[in-house]
Amino acid sequence: MPAIEAPAETPGATDAAFLTIDLDVVAANWRQLRRAAGGVATAAVVKADGYGLGAVPVGRALQAAGCRSFFVAHVDEALALRAALATPEIAVLTGCPPGAETLFAEQRLIPVLNDLGRIAAWLRAAAGHGAPLPAILHVDTGMNRLGLPPAELDGALALDGFAAYPWRSLMSHLACADAPDHPLNDAQRQRFEQVRARLPAMPASLAASSGIFLGPGYHFDEVRPGAALYGIAPQPGRPNKLAQPLRLQARILQVRRVDRGETVGYGAAHRAGESTKIATIAVGYADGYLRAASGRGHLRIAGVAVPLVGRVSMDLITLDVGALPDSATEPGALVDLLDDRRTPDDLAADAGTIGYEILTSLGARYRRRYVGGPA
Numbered sequence: 001m002p003a004i005e006a007p008a009e010t011p012g013a014t015d016a017a018f019l020t021i022d023l024d025v026v027a028a029n030w031r032q033l034r035r036a037a038g039g040v041a042t043a044a045v046v047k048a049d050g051y052g053l054g055a056v057p058v059g060r061a062l063q064a065a066g067c068r069s070f071f072v073a074h075v076d077e078a079l080a081l082r083a084a085l086a087t088p089e090i091a092v093l094t095g096c097p098p099g100a101e102t103l104f105a106e107q108r109l110i111p112v113l114n115d116l117g118r119i120a121a122w123l124r125a126a127a128g129h130g131a132p133l134p135a136i137l138h139v140d141t142g143m144n145r146l147g148l149p150p151a152e153l154d155g156a157l158a159l160d161g162f163a164a165y166p167w168r169s170l171m172s173h174l175a176c177a178d179a180p181d182h183p184l185n186d187a188q189r190q191r192f193e194q195v196r197a198r199l200p201a202m203p204a205s206l207a208a209s210s211g212i213f214l215g216p217g218y219h220f221d222e223v224r225p226g227a228a229l230y231g232i233a234p235q236p237g238r239p240n241k242l243a244q245p246l247r248l249q250a251r252i253l254q255v256r257r258v259d260r261g262e263t264v265g266y267g268a269a270h271r272a273g274e275s276t277k278i279a280t281i282a283v284g285y286a287d288g289y290l291r292a293a294s295g296r297g298h299l300r301i302a303g304v305a306v307p308l309v310g311r312v313s314m315d316l317i318t319l320d321v322g323a324l325p326d327s328a329t330e331p332g333a334l335v336d337l338l339d340d341r342r343t344p345d346d347l348a349a350d351a352g353t354i355g356y357e358i359l360t361s362l363g364a365r366y367r368r369r370y371v372g373g374p375a
Helices: 023-036 047-051 055-065 075-084 101-107 116-129 150-157 183-198 210-214 344-351 355-360
Strands: 017-022 069-072 089-092 109-113 136-138 169-171 246-258 276-281 298-301 304-309 317-320 334-338 367-371
Touching (some): 017 023, 023 055, 023 210, 055 075, 069 075, 075 089, 116 150, 334 344
Parallel strands (some): 069 089, 089 109, 109 136, 136 169
Antiparallel strands (some): 017 246, 246 276, 246 334, 298 304, 298 334, 304 317
8 A cells, every 4th residue: 555644734843753543554454354364253452552553543443344352461451442442342361360350240351261260260250240251261272371271171171160151262372373384383273173172162263363374274263363453464474465554754853964984873883984964853762663773774755765874762863864955854854764665564674573562662752643444
């Protein structure tokens, strides 16, 4: 898709950097992922404040697109989402903390239950409540993180009320879904099918973003995309068919001439090979532009790529704009840091990390602007 066009309104004079988020693109990505999953039920993972893009506006846009189930990581995230979305299911991946069973029932939150103790506590709470309280059973199939170990499944089946309980679903999580040829993918799928055979009444969910692209054998009854909704490539090294919903821009604060041999920034990390111009913008590692990306990659001014030079500091980045005319680099001119031509995955490659970290590190100092989405 083309780069997101800035909304008609002009950012205020105090906005040094701003993040434009196209909610229609997020919704289109959700629909594309649902098609890729063969039309099975498609939830949306909006933890970490919608991977940095805003769980509430993203949730509203996805609900308008037809999404009926959302996953978050923590209770506070679920409560904030429930305050904005009255009707859809909201599941909490880290489960129900001890003593929070009544809160979960009142707010209609669905715990993802990961161990025998919490399963037993929830079953007791549900029995005392007098009405079914939906819950998701999480079994570990090889991640060795959260989830009921296979050796404890018999213990769960023996719990009072387990067999007759109206479970919302059975789930597990793939460890290597972004590496399609990794043997653990098929091993986990087989283990999951073995558990499912013992619990045939439960709808089943195994695949998140990358798992969707492992094929129909991984889709089961529901998929749970997360990062792919926000444009992160679900299959590293392959063309990304999902669109980028964000555009990160900043204003030039100052331009100065630097002679050949002079250095720029902390540690004198960059030395000018020839006389040039250096532009400074108000974005740094406090805003999620990682220090590990120092001296790497190109940003764009008026569509022209300019190299990032010197170290990324807490609040500032410096760019070599010697190839541009003065008229294009006056203070206040806009610099594109992230969009469909330089994606979070691209910045992650420069910083030696993953796009997930880039998205979830987007700083609170950006003025966020939303386009698209429901009225």
